Amino acid sequence: MYSIRTYNSIAKRGLDVFTDNYEINASDYPDAILLRSYNLHEEVIPESVKAIARAGAGVNNIPVDRLTEEGIVVFNTPGANANAVKELLLMSLIATSRHLVEAVSWTKSLIGEGENVPKLVENGKKQFVGTEISGKKLGVIGVGKVGVLVANDAHALGMEVMVYDPFISVNAAWQLSRNIKRAESVNEIFQSCDYITIHVPLTSETKGMLNQNAFEIMQNHVHIFNFSRGELVNEDDLEIALQERKIAGYITDFPTERILQMKNVVALPHLGASTTEAEENCAYMAANQIKEYLETGNIQNSVNFPNISMPYVGNKRLSIIHKNIPNMVGQITSYLANHSINIANMVNGSKGAFAYTMIDIDNGIPSEVRNELTVNISRINGVIKVRII
Ligand SMILES: NC(=O)c1ccc[n+]([C@@H]2O[C@H](COP(=O)([O-])OP(=O)(O)OC[C@H]3O[C@@H](n4cnc5c(N)ncnc54)[C@H](O)[C@@H]3O)[C@@H](O)[C@H]2O)c1
Numbered sequence: 001m002y003s004i005r006t007y008n009s010i011a012k013r014g015l016d017v018f019t020d021n022y023e024i025n026a027s028d029y030p031d032a033i034l035l036r037s038y039n040l041h042e043e044v045i046p047e048s049v050k051a052i053a054r055a056g057a058g059v060n061n062i063p064v065d066r067l068t069e070e071g072i073v074v075f076n077t078p079g080a081n082a083n084a085v086k087e088l089l090l091m092s093l094i095a096t097s098r099h100l101v102e103a104v105s106w107t108k109s110l111i112g113e114g115e116n117v118p119k120l121v122e123n124g125k126k127q128f129v130g131t132e133i134s135g136k137k138l139g140v141i142g143v144g145k146v147g148v149l150v151a152n153d154a155h156a157l158g159m160e161v162m163v164y165d166p167f168i169s170v171n172a173a174w175q176l177s178r179n180i181k182r183a184e185s186v187n188e189i190f191q192s193c194d195y196i197t198i199h200v201p202l203t204s205e206t207k208g209m210l211n212q213n214a215f216e217i218m219q220n221h222v223h224i225f226n227f228s229r230g231e232l233v234n235e236d237d238l239e240i241a242l243q244e245r246k247i248a249g250y251i252t253d254f255p256t257e258r259i260l261q262m263k264n265v266v267a268l269p270h271l272g273a274s275t276t277e278a279e280e281n282c283a284y285m286a287a288n289q290i291k292e293y294l295e296t297g298n299i300q301n302s303v304n305f306p307n308i309s310m311p312y313v314g315n316k317r318l319s320i321i322h323k324n325i326p327n328m329v330g331q332i333t334s335y336l337a338n339h340s341i342n343i344a345n346m347v348n349g350s351k352g353a354f355a356y357t358m359i360d361i362d363n364g365i366p367s368e369v370r371n372e373l374t375v376n377i378s379r380i381n382g383v384i385k386v387r388i389i
């Protein structure tokens with residue numbers, strides 16, 4: 001029986017993945033955690049936990065480095081909510097250009113004007129004259145799962161699109177329309193675009209990347225869209241740029257008390273991934289990744305360990321998380337050879353300073369030696385976690 005702990009509300013389609021052999025939120029010693037934006041940084045993670053899956057993209061709510069040292073595999077669900085974010089972003093682009101939020105709210109304020117409403121509407125509409133996005137220039141910073149969809153569809157809507165991503169994946173590059181221009185530096189985006197949207201993860205490198213230096217070189221009256229993370233933007237510098245009308249509008253999914261008080265801000269309650277489809281996609285993908293890892297040791301879409309899989313044939317697999325240092329595999333296989341244990345199949349991969357090895361043993365692993373095998377391999381210097389599956 002495996003035990004899963006959940007945080008946040010997880011779509012039923014994901015929870016339904018955990019059938020007979022699973023219990024949910026029934027134990028203080030879960031095998032895995034499934035969550036969305038819940039902040040895990042302050043939580044004590046029980047030693048029983050082997051995997052944590054983020055039903056979503058951003059993992060800044062998870063202490064990934066600490067968990068990696070402890071041999072806990074962290075997953076996310078690349079692309080599972082990208083379409084939802086893209087649709088919200090495109091809607092916001094057009095809504096901003098047509099002053100939709102202010103216009104709707106002004107029209108609603110006419111309640112009580114009776115038969116004067118049509119006349120007031122005709123007289124008042126001039127205050128909301130907008131612009132069209134067609135022909136305007138959009139800068140997309142970060143061309144991952146969300147950025148590539150935004151760039152292609154904005155171009156299809158008639159926009160000139162320029163993108164910047166120094167780490168663009170081969171897949172994303174293949175998906176990008178050939179009509180989209182690639183910036184050599186982020187400053188090229190800052191200097192030339194009417195609208196700028198940022199789709200990068202929050203890391204120590206990207207924190208505050210939209211700051212005074214960036215705002216200073218932007219076109220006057222630029223609109224900035226942040227559907228990624230609030231901390232990507234320096235709030236002090238944003239406030240000044242908004243006051244000076246350098247930035248005509250800041251549209252964000254990540255309000256703070258201070259941001260809400262700034263003029264020309266449109267703030268949404270972190271709605272990017274909040275569609276039925278995205279919630280189901282993310283939960284389903286995350287749950288399957290946990291299930292696969294617990295039951296077979298195979299890893300897909302981990303942010304801290306390599307993607308590794310091998311067909312699972314049952315009761316003969318050693319799953320070993322270890323440091324990425326010389327002779328780890330040599331020591332493990334020597335131990336097996338010295339105990340006359342024959343290897344049927346093996347796979348190994350690394351990510352940064354950590355690595356993962358799966359070894360299938362010929363003829364399975366007899367139950368009487370399981371404990372001894374786990375303990376002795378765990379004692380090899382550099383081995384972090386050993387499981388027999
Ligand atoms: N508002 C929401 O509900 C919502 C939903 C999904 C994702 N997000 C946020 O959006 C971010 C992006 O999502 P995604 O699914 O596209 O992620 P992704 O990992 O597919 O793409 C991120 C891209 O950013 C690029 N990048 C990293 N550092 C960069 C830098 N300094 N300059 C330019 N590009 C850089 C990467 O190379 C990658 O291509 C997530 O990390 C998350 O924080 C928010």
Ligand SMILES: O=C(O)[C@H](O)COP(=O)(O)O
Pocket residue numbers: 036037038055056057058059081270272273274
């Ligand atoms: O990073 C993400 O996937 C989004 O910010 C979605 O967050 P949520 O699952 O809390 O809506």
